[in-house]
Amino acid sequence: MITKVVKNASEAISGITDGMTLMLGGFGLCGIPENCIKELVNQGISGLTCISNNAGVDDFGIGLMLKKRQVKKMIASYVGENAEFERQLLSGELEVELIPQGTLATRCLAAGYGMPAIFTPAGVGTEIAEGKEIRNFGGKDYLMEMAFEADFALVKAWKGDTAGNLIYRRTARNFNPIMAMAGKITVAEVEVLVAAGELDPDHIHTPGIYVHRIFQGTDYEKRIEQRTVRNAV
16 A cells, blocks of 8 residues: 655655755645755754745744745745745845736646646736747737646645545645646645545545645644634624
């Protein structure tokens, strides 16, 4: 029986070294690989290029890595809740590539599908298009965007099995599934780990073929970025 289980986050991120490119799943603070991020901080791995929808907040998620100056370049679509990110960007300490969210997702997807590039109308005629090839299809211009190349993809799921099959819960099914497909090595941390065969095949979002290592995480905070409630009627 194939098992991809590793003991903990330390063993899971083994092989990540300074200067590598990482994909990190999640949206806002939802569905982020909390345990893997904490271990990257503990090990002090630096010079990283991080591909993520956003950069966490100052004291959580990728924000912890930014605080320790472990991130050399950030590739993201939204970073508005992180004051330290803003400071590093404006001071020139951090390289930043801001990408339309749909383009970010599709470049991840292209990497998972083994496609070298995609064509999108998003960004045509803007600064995003500078230095990039533009082709015309059916009378409309499209920008060529290259698929990402990531050494590791770090994702977080609700439940997984020892063969690496994953189920995401609700909003955590965001960038995790497409990033799980795209990394040269994909590491999955899960809240619940079960034996192979226990998951309903119809409920699996990421097949185990894409996952190289899996472990059961601990102490998930599951923070809410901004809590908004209605006034009582």
